[in-house]
Amino acid sequence: MDIPYTVEVRRDTGLTNGKIGIWLFLASEVMLFGALFASYILIRVGAPSWPRGDTILDVPLATFNTIVLIGSSVTMVMAWASLMRRRFGTFRLYMGSTILLGLVFLVVKYFEYSHHLELGEYPRTNNFLAVYYTLTGLHMLHVFGGMVVNAYFWGPGAKLWKTNPVWFTQRVEHSGLFWHFVDLVWIFLFPTLYLL
Amino acid sequence: MTSDHAAEMTSDHAVDIDKHVRVYITVFVALMVLTIITVAISYLDLTVPLAVTVALLVATIKGSLVACYFMHLIAEKRLIYAVLLLTAAFFVALLALPVITHSNGFWIHE
Numbered sequence: 001m002d003i004p005y006t007v008e009v010r011r012d013t014g015l016t017n018g019k020i021g022i023w024l025f026l027a028s029e030v031m032l033f034g035a036l037f038a039s040y041i042l043i044r045v046g047a048p049s050w051p052r053g054d055t056i057l058d059v060p061l062a063t064f065n066t067i068v069l070i071g072s073s074v075t076m077v078m079a080w081a082s083l084m085r086r087r088f089g090t091f092r093l094y095m096g097s098t099i100l101l102g103l104v105f106l107v108v109k110y111f112e113y114s115h116h117l118e119l120g121e122y123p124r125t126n127n128f129l130a131v132y133y134t135l136t137g138l139h140m141l142h143v144f145g146g147m148v149v150n151a152y153f154w155g156p157g158a159k160l161w162k163t164n165p166v167w168f169t170q171r172v173e174h175s176g177l178f179w180h181f182v183d184l185v186w187i188f189l190f191p192t193l194y195l196l
Numbered sequence: 197m198t199s200d201h202a203a204e205m206t207s208d209h210a211v212d213i214d215k216h217v218r219v220y221i222t223v224f225v226a227l228m229v230l231t232i233i234t235v236a237i238s239y240l241d242l243t244v245p246l247a248v249t250v251a252l253l254v255a256t257i258k259g260s261l262v263a264c265y266f267m268h269l270i271a272e273k274r275l276i277y278a279v280l281l282l283t284a285a286f287f288v289a290l291l292a293l294p295v296i297t298h299s300n301g302f303w304i305h306e
Contacts, residue, residue, distance in 0.1 A: 191234055
């Protein structure tokens with residue numbers, strides 16, 4: 001027997017299982033990052049002194065990464081819009097761009113981390129770096145996870161488009177919701193870690 | 197409009213999507229401008245409380261744009277709003293905890 005409400009919406013909620021599932025997952029993610037932000041506030045407010053982020057971190061590089069991640073959110077939503085217009089080729093182009101922009105973000109982060117590690121700036125060095133590595137490290141894991149899911153929909157998962165285009169479009173939308181959430185987290189991480 | 201309605205993909209929907217795409221481009225430009233503003237503000241010699249307030253205000257505007265337009269929260273179903281309302285309540289409580297702790301709250305004594 002098929003699982004109900006994968007493609008058709010429930011009458012009472014107006015939602016599919018996938019839609020409600022991804023939003024519940026994102027709610028748990030809000031609490032995960034919320035707990036870390038709360039810890040950051042507690043550590044920072046309790047410290048006798050705290051360095052400004054721009055005295056330790058590379059602001060131009062992080063600004064570039066912010067632009068990259070926002071750009072990837074646009075290509076992600078355009079990938080979904082392409083499916084809604086039934087243009088599979090355009091979807092592949094936008095989804096491919098999203099994955100590549102995610103990769104650019106991670107490569108920039110790799111150089112940023114390498115630079116700090118070369119200078120002997122480890123998570124154990126001080127509280128600022130501990131918070132920096134924890135928050136950006138967890139965020140990077142999310143970027144990587146999103147890239148894996150997006151790559152699946154760009155490649156093998158795209159077979160579903162031929163047999164059930166509506167379901168495939170919904171799956172891409174749900175994957176997009178996660179990707180936009182990752183962008184949203186970075187929008188708050190960038191000023192709080194790098195600029196203040 | 198979400199892909200829950202994709203089964204009814206007609207020419208009307210195509211027009212709707214075209215409108216959406218124009219909104220996405222506008223939001224993208226707004227996010228770029230706000231990113232520049234965020235960085236520019238950090239170069240001003242503001243006091244820490246003011247700098248934090250302004251930075252978080254700009255970040256909240258940017259985050260709202262992403263949530264409302266890219267995540268389609270501006271036109272979502274009631275159940276999603278209910279889930280997010282509950283999440284927001286817990287999130288605020290979570291952030292309030294360190295603030296109360298730091299201000300030596302009524303149940304924490306030296």
